[in-house]
Amino acid sequence: MRRLGTAVTAVVLAGAAVSATAVTATAASATGAAPAAACDTAGWGSALKSADADAHKPLTAIRTGQHDCFDRMVFEVPTAGGKPVGYRIGYVKELHQDGSGDLIKVGGGAILEIRVAAPSYDPGTGRTTYPGKAGKPLPGVNIAGYRSFKDTRFAASFEGDTQIGLGVAKRLPFRVTQQNNQLVVDVAHS
Structure with missing residues (x-):
């Protein structure tokens, strides 16, 4: 039994x-x-993040990638000896172009303004090193199907800085890291 x-x-x-x-x-x-x-995403947050740097080397490329927990944007800035690149990254209600103040429409539920201390041209020669056009999507960047990223806009390259508008799904936590010649911006999916 x-x-x-x-x-x-x-x-x-x-x-x-x-x-x-x-x-x-x-x-x-x-x-x-x-x-x-x-x-x-401990320690990420949605508050303004910034770092100063002395050298302003030209921006050469911007690319993106998708990961399980976040979307990533990478800025290529050749630096002497791997010195850090200056930046100022934070959420804004509207994106206004440096210099002119013109409003640039950015799609998505929130706008992350990214300023990188690197012009999109060689200051010595004036030659373009990154072919962004004001108000247009970032050249060569396709974010179709991304969870966090919804739109990209080149705003300006003014007084040694390059300004980008990144439309995201909503105000999400993000982090900024640097490695070698790259400034990396990760935006969490939730």
Whole structure:
């Protein structure tokens, strides 16, 4: 009798585990969602972030990428000896072009204004090093299908700084890091 009770209990428990797994799998496939990954954004925040730097080397490229927990924008700025690049990055209600003050429309639920202490031209020769045009999307950057990034706009390259408008889904936490010749801006998905 005891063995029969133990066998029945084991079958009932196994059936409950299979049912719970099936319900979870069905719910995930019904929403089209993958299992949620743990995303550590401790210390990111949505407040203004800035750093000063002495050298103003020209900006040569901007590219983007998608990750499980965030979207990334990378600014390529060749620096002597890997010195840090100055920046000022924060949310604004509207994007106004440096120099002229003209309003530049940026799509998305919030606008992250990114100022990098690097002109889009060589100050010595005047030669363009990054071909951005005021009010236009960033050349060569395709953010279709990104979760956080919704729009990009080149604003200006004025007095040694380059100004970019990044439209995001809503006011989301972000972080700024530097490595070698790159300034990296990550915007969390939530």
